[in-house]
Amino acid sequence: MFLHNLKYELLSSLRVKDILIWLILFPVALGTFFKIAFSNVYNETTKFDTIPVAVTDEAQDQTLRSVLDSLQEQEEPLLDVTYADKEEAEKMLRDKKVNGIITADGKLSLTVAESDLRSSILSSFVKEYNSRQQIIKDCIMRDPSKAQDVIASFSEETASLREIPLSSGNTDYMTDYFYNLLAMVALFGSITGLHITINNQADLSQLGARKCCSPTPKSISLAASLTGSYIVHSICMLFSVTFVRFGLQIDMGSRLGLVYLTALLAGILGVSLGFFVGSVGFLSTSVKIAVSTAVSLILCFLSGLMIANMKVRIESICPWFNRINPAAVITNSFYYLNVYDDLSKYGVCMITMAVTALVFDILGILLTRRKKYASL
Amino acid sequence: MDNTVVKIENLVKRYGQLIALDHLDLEIKEGEIFGLLGPNGSGKTTTINCLLSLLAFDKGNIKIFGREMTPVSYDIKKDIGIIMQNVAVFDELSVYENIDYFCGLYISDKAKRKQYVEEAIRFVGLEDFVKFYPKKLSGGLLRRLNIACGIAHKPKLIILDEPTVAVDPQSRNKILEGIEELNRNGATIIYTSHYMEEVEQICTRIAIMDKGRKIAEGSKDELKRMIRNTETVTIEIIGLSDDVLNEFAGLPHVYDTKYEDGKLSVFCSGGKHNLIRIMDVLRKNDLSFGRVYSELPTLNDVFLEITGKDLRDKED
Ligand SMILES: Nc1ncnc2c1ncn2[C@@H]1O[C@H](COP(=O)(O)OP(=O)(O)OP(=O)(O)O)[C@@H](O)[C@H]1O
Ligand SMILES: [Mg+2]
Numbered sequence: 001m002f003l004h005n006l007k008y009e010l011l012s013s014l015r016v017k018d019i020l021i022w023l024i025l026f027p028v029a030l031g032t033f034f035k036i037a038f039s040n041v042y043n044e045t046t047k048f049d050t051i052p053v054a055v056t057d058e059a060q061d062q063t064l065r066s067v068l069d070s071l072q073e074q075e076e077p078l079l080d081v082t083y084a085d086k087e088e089a090e091k092m093l094r095d096k097k098v099n100g101i102i103t104a105d106g107k108l109s110l111t112v113a114e115s116d117l118r119s120s121i122l123s124s125f126v127k128e129y130n131s132r133q134q135i136i137k138d139c140i141m142r143d144p145s146k147a148q149d150v151i152a153s154f155s156e157e158t159a160s161l162r163e164i165p166l167s168s169g170n171t172d173y174m175t176d177y178f179y180n181l182l183a184m185v186a187l188f189g190s191i192t193g194l195h196i197t198i199n200n201q202a203d204l205s206q207l208g209a210r211k212c213c214s215p216t217p218k219s220i221s222l223a224a225s226l227t228g229s230y231i232v233h234s235i236c237m238l239f240s241v242t243f244v245r246f247g248l249q250i251d252m253g254s255r256l257g258l259v260y261l262t263a264l265l266a267g268i269l270g271v272s273l274g275f276f277v278g279s280v281g282f283l284s285t286s287v288k289i290a291v292s293t294a295v296s297l298i299l300c301f302l303s304g305l306m307i308a309n310m311k312v313r314i315e316s317i318c319p320w321f322n323r324i325n326p327a328a329v330i331t332n333s334f335y336y337l338n339v340y341d342d343l344s345k346y347g348v349c350m351i352t353m354a355v356t357a358l359v360f361d362i363l364g365i366l367l368t369r370r371k372k373y374a375s376l
Numbered sequence: 377m378d379n380t381v382v383k384i385e386n387l388v389k390r391y392g393q394l395i396a397l398d399h400l401d402l403e404i405k406e407g408e409i410f411g412l413l414g415p416n417g418s419g420k421t422t423t424i425n426c427l428l429s430l431l432a433f434d435k436g437n438i439k440i441f442g443r444e445m446t447p448v449s450y451d452i453k454k455d456i457g458i459i460m461q462n463v464a465v466f467d468e469l470s471v472y473e474n475i476d477y478f479c480g481l482y483i484s485d486k487a488k489r490k491q492y493v494e495e496a497i498r499f500v501g502l503e504d505f506v507k508f509y510p511k512k513l514s515g516g517l518l519r520r521l522n523i524a525c526g527i528a529h530k531p532k533l534i535i536l537d538e539p540t541v542a543v544d545p546q547s548r549n550k551i552l553e554g555i556e557e558l559n560r561n562g563a564t565i566i567y568t569s570h571y572m573e574e575v576e577q578i579c580t581r582i583a584i585m586d587k588g589r590k591i592a593e594g595s596k597d598e599l600k601r602m603i604r605n606t607e608t609v610t611i612e613i614i615g616l617s618d619d620v621l622n623e624f625a626g627l628p629h630v631y632d633t634k635y636e637d638g639k640l641s642v643f644c645s646g647g648k649h650n651l652i653r654i655m656d657v658l659r660k661n662d663l664s665f666g667r668v669y670s671e672l673p674t675l676n677d678v679f680l681e682i683t684g685k686d687l688r689d690k691e692d
Pocket of ligand 1: 373391394415417419421423461570640
């Protein structure tokens, strides 16, 4: 029974050409567009120059000075430091001579005039420094000969901040758009997922009614439909990743196997989302389609599909939303996979996706199991 | 167990304020072709959907094959074939695949299924179209596919909800003959329609519905005996005076007359020589007339007499 259902589920979905074409054409078109549009922007951002900054450091903190010096010594220095007292510094900031004031008072703090890319780099630097300060100090105390190495390695890391114009931590802000694009393709799986309920519920389609009259239990036909949709959407995801990675030559890190795995799980999450929306009883079919599409778009918007630092803004308003927004979780897992050697953050994202998908599926099945309908 | 296949007792279904089924009772015996006749919106489809446990109802009892019908009565469902009012097939699957898919929901044995599917294709005469997709089929062929999908698993009870709507006469006859053949092969049939001619042609017992109520039930002869009309004589005649009209109305056994658009209808109840008496009046007044014909009562007359309305839609 299950296999019979699955066979025809696959046959019929693979023949629904318009949806498949849409799902495949979409990443190709939008991806190519991103690639062309950002190739210019991206070049400009990498040329991103040195950031002038005023430092008020009354205690003349040696550690800080060595770090700052070593930052300025680099080929393309990240910072152009002017040591000044408080008043002078504030004047420079007002006159737009510097982008920010770093005040050292045991810990570093930052004052900026406006929030832009530069100020977010400064803020990253300050955060990073504060968290490492103790380690660096300890190191200098214990073995001054090694101090230079420690400082050098820290400066190198902070210098790479320059390539992260967004404090969300992306190494490359064009890549982020492609992660978002993949998240969007994944979430468009919700349309596929929606059709699972449409095709299985008597009140949503004649086909559903016909299936409900048969002795095949709903659980079996639902399971077959879900499996079929997962398979079909997985094909779309594999295609999209392959296209972005090899067609558009976007660097997604060295762990390509895991990238594909992430894409598959993301696709499953999208289908499950649609399945859940579809099973909410009181919405009509057309409303459900509109809701799925809108939800996918909004979630992607909030994770930065259209405005790059959206996720950063959300992070400051309600950080928990970024933890559960499927689009943000998907983009983050691609990002973590690319940037961090340690897989723990990535793991958390993957578990979040799996749990969310499971919750959607369970809710969906519970909602569709209601057997008789008030109206057909 | 007696030979009752379907027993519906006291069924009430409301859609908000609207009472779609009003204390409906039906009993269908094995081997019948049971006709559910009623105008649009009378509750036929609602009855079928309640029967199939698709629709929740407010009150009542439904038993099929002597057992209570519920959404999980898989042992009952396996013996039911359902042909819905609207065509419900997969656009992306071919004729063969569609029938195989639906048959496979009932029959797991592959060899048996193959045989059943082929039989169903032959039965509806779609042999030349097995590889066609539904979009490429004409309306009549599509209806036949719809039927094949519902009966391929050889059900004991077949429910057809207006299977001939929007079908040309040729396909319609083929469908009606098919239904009779299914019945001869042992299936009990429930057939809903608002075409009284079809119901009269094939149904062994008929329930007439109006506004969610069963207003009459019986074989077609029994139904016709329920009403006083036994014969309607119609004459095409122009310029009939009221005097002559009254003369017709005064004839024995005539209980009503109607003169409209140059057509005189004389409604008779009982009596053997109604036509001759009417012709006598025409000759006596030396009236010239066109066609004259006498009709036995139809189910429409039954409906008309009970409800005061015409059964058929004016546009039909
Ligand atoms: N989902 C619904 N919501 C509200 N009212 C409904 C619904 N379905 C049917 N009705 C109403 O219930 C009544 C019975 O409808 P039903 O479809 O059973 O009629 P029918 O006899 O099958 O008519 P037809 O010959 O047009 O198919 C109608 O008045 C209809 O308007
Ligand atoms: Mg109907």
